[in-house]
Amino acid sequence: MTHVELAGLKKSYDGKKNVIEQVDLKLEQGEFFVLVGPSGCGKSTILRMIAGLEPITDGSLFVNGTRMNHAPPNKRNLSMVFQNYALYPHLNVEQNIMFGLHTKKISREEQQHRCAEAAEMLGLADYLKRKPRELSGGQRQRVALARAIVTQSPLCLMDEPLSNLDAKLRARMRSEIRQIQRKLGITMIYVTHDQTEAMTMADRMMILHEGQAMQIGKPLEIYNHPANAFTATFIGSPAMNVMDAKINPAGIHLSPQCTLPNPMKSSNKEASKQILFGIRPEHILFSAPEQADAVVEVVNTEILGTETLITFIMDDPKKQWIARWNGQWQFSVGDQIPIRFDMDSIHLFSKDKGRLLWTSNEDEPNQTAREVLR
Amino acid sequence: MNAARELQSVPAEEQQPSKSRFAFLEGWLYLLPSIVLFGVFVFYPMFRTIYLSFFLADQIGPFEFAGLENYHYILSSDSFQSSIKATVLFVLFTVPATIILALFLALLTSEKIMGIGIFRTFFSSTMGMSVAASSVIWMFMYNPSIGVFSKVAEWLGLPVIQWLQNPDYALLAVSLSTIWMSTGFAYLIILGGLQNIDPHLYENARVAGVSYFYQLRRITLPMLSPTLFFIVTVSFINAFQTFGQIDILTKGGPVESTNVIVYSIYKDAFINNDVGSASAQAVILFFCVLALTVLQFKLGERKVHYQ
Numbered sequence: 272m273t274h275v276e277l278a279g280l281k282k283s284y285d286g287k288k289n290v291i292e293q294v295d296l297k298l299e300q301g302e303f304f305v306l307v308g309p310s311g312c313g314k315s316t317i318l319r320m321i322a323g324l325e326p327i328t329d330g331s332l333f334v335n336g337t338r339m340n341h342a343p344p345n346k347r348n349l350s351m352v353f354q355n356y357a358l359y360p361h362l363n364v365e366q367n368i369m370f371g372l373h374t375k376k377i378s379r380e381e382q383q384h385r386c387a388e389a390a391e392m393l394g395l396a397d398y399l400k401r402k403p404r405e406l407s408g409g410q411r412q413r414v415a416l417a418r419a420i421v422t423q424s425p426l427c428l429m430d431e432p433l434s435n436l437d438a439k440l441r442a443r444m445r446s447e448i449r450q451i452q453r454k455l456g457i458t459m460i461y462v463t464h465d466q467t468e469a470m471t472m473a474d475r476m477m478i479l480h481e482g483q484a485m486q487i488g489k490p491l492e493i494y495n496h497p498a499n500a501f502t503a504t505f506i507g508s509p510a511m512n513v514m515d516a517k518i519n520p521a522g523i524h525l526s527p528q529c530t531l532p533n534p535m536k537s538s539n540k541e542a543s544k545q546i547l548f549g550i551r552p553e554h555i556l557f558s559a560p561e562q563a564d565a566v567v568e569v570v571n572t573e574i575l576g577t578e579t580l581i582t583f584i585m586d587d588p589k590k591q592w593i594a595r596w597n598g599q600w601q602f603s604v605g606d607q608i609p610i611r612f613d614m615d616s617i618h619l620f621s622k623d624k625g626r627l628l629w630t631s632n633e634d635e636p637n638q639t640a641r642e643v644l645r
Numbered sequence: 646m647n648a649a650r651e652l653q654s655v656p657a658e659e660q661q662p663s664k665s666r667f668a669f670l671e672g673w674l675y676l677l678p679s680i681v682l683f684g685v686f687v688f689y690p691m692f693r694t695i696y697l698s699f700f701l702a703d704q705i706g707p708f709e710f711a712g713l714e715n716y717h718y719i720l721s722s723d724s725f726q727s728s729i730k731a732t733v734l735f736v737l738f739t740v741p742a743t744i745i746l747a748l749f750l751a752l753l754t755s756e757k758i759m760g761i762g763i764f765r766t767f768f769s770s771t772m773g774m775s776v777a778a779s780s781v782i783w784m785f786m787y788n789p790s791i792g793v794f795s796k797v798a799e800w801l802g803l804p805v806i807q808w809l810q811n812p813d814y815a816l817l818a819v820s821l822s823t824i825w826m827s828t829g830f831a832y833l834i835i836l837g838g839l840q841n842i843d844p845h846l847y848e849n850a851r852v853a854g855v856s857y858f859y860q861l862r863r864i865t866l867p868m869l870s871p872t873l874f875f876i877v878t879v880s881f882i883n884a885f886q887t888f889g890q891i892d893i894l895t896k897g898g899p900v901e902s903t904n905v906i907v908y909s910i911y912k913d914a915f916i917n918n919d920v921g922s923a924s925a926q927a928v929i930l931f932f933c934v935l936a937l938t939v940l941q942f943k944l945g946e947r948k949v950h951y952q
Contacts, residue, residue: 322848322852323851323852324848324851324852343851343854344848344851344852344854345851345852345853345854346854349852350852351848351849351852353845353848353849355843355845357843357845357846357848357849359846359863359864359867359868360868360950361867361868361870361950362863370849370850370853370855370863371849371850371852371853371854371855372853373855374853374854374855374856375854418849422853
């Protein structure tokens, strides 16, 4: 069942330039949806428009099929968690959690009961009488979460809720938020700039860039089949290598020494044109010298334990590529190593708009099978 | 190992005194300008006043030790008591009204609306006017024959009141002009306090759907409490020290109805030439204000939420 629908949503502050361009989106009941993009891409603006904190310039917002463009925030039946948690410093944890519950015509006992339940769920039971300043960052975060939970709203909006936490705690809270969302069956719209959060938490996600939706889909779908060069480089860490290349019927020319076969068999007969060549670090392989596509120069290695990131250059020192290999590879700077590109995993994008021109049209099972064989 | 450590520590200790003595002097050097300024303009006059309050003195200087006689004299004088009464009434008339008015105006103008800057400038503009200039304006407004109050009263068919000449109304009239003069500053401080409140707190309240007055009571006022505490303290002290508008509008009259304590001090010292009594009054005022401020801190700190 569709819970929230955005139809042609637009936002403009000055009436001339749209900061959000035509966002269309349908969210299912109980879905965990992530809006992800670099800072300033408009993801928080979309969230605030859904919450009713920011007026909608054009287009429609439907909640359960009802148009909600002009409904005040409290009539939209949602809860919200803010980036800085927006806790009231003069109220204790309990008062913070129960803030505003009286407007929902809930009895005092029921309020207490819900508060105790949420506090129990989030491990806050011992801190109910404390003020926010006496809590750690993670505990404050939980209070903000508890405040969203006690409203029992079917829709929860989160605006970068984990960005003020350290990396370890962030990883824990990621899984905790996801579990709570599943348990309560609420629809979640979650804004983040962190692609790891998006990848690990989302049922589906939307990638935004300069107010435009670049791609909507499941995390793995987007990872494996990016629709454009922006998505390709934004999702995945380390990012996909996207390099200038020249293409003609004879092949793809990455450097004077490195030419790959042109996979676009029926491609137009233009003599030669500039494109972007994209390949993920894990699809650049170490090769036997006689099978190598190129011999490259190592400029840096980062050994992470289970895998190694090798930064290398071909001929242009400004164009640094990254390869990711399993295991611990010890190269010295300046080493010449033979590499091979997995031609089934390359992406070709247009030079001007970054639109996807070609990718090997593999279907999922094959892909997995190949991963296993390798 | 131990020996080596002891050996090393000896030269370090020898060097330390000269270094720290220099740092000590350097510290005092930095403090010197403010010590000199405070000494000349605050501490010396203060101690001199306390000293003079124990003497019979005129403007030239003390001429006879009097012990507590000055205090005894003023505490039993009717004039001083009416002066205390006028001061307390004046403070009660002006301080709450100023702060409530300033808070109201600040709440009105804390929204971000087009042209709000114009209103903010209007409401804070009295801060930029001298007490003398504004007093003169109000003197004209209170004038029974040409003032705007009489004109309006006449037009409405009401009796014309001699605002500054009638002992029943004079203190009220002076208070009204004082409220007008001090609202600008209080407004600016409170507006600053309001602007400092995290807007997310209000957004969360909007999502929760609480009413405006609940929001005012549960968010705005508690978050504003440090600012309000500051402005209440400052306003109290200022009200106790009011002088300029009294001097220009009523000169303490009629029938001593506006003879607030600072004006009474001025009159005793420079008109009656009784510096001893004036000093004793000043000392009493000082301790009253001190006690009140300490009391405010004691009571206020419990209610104030610093972030």
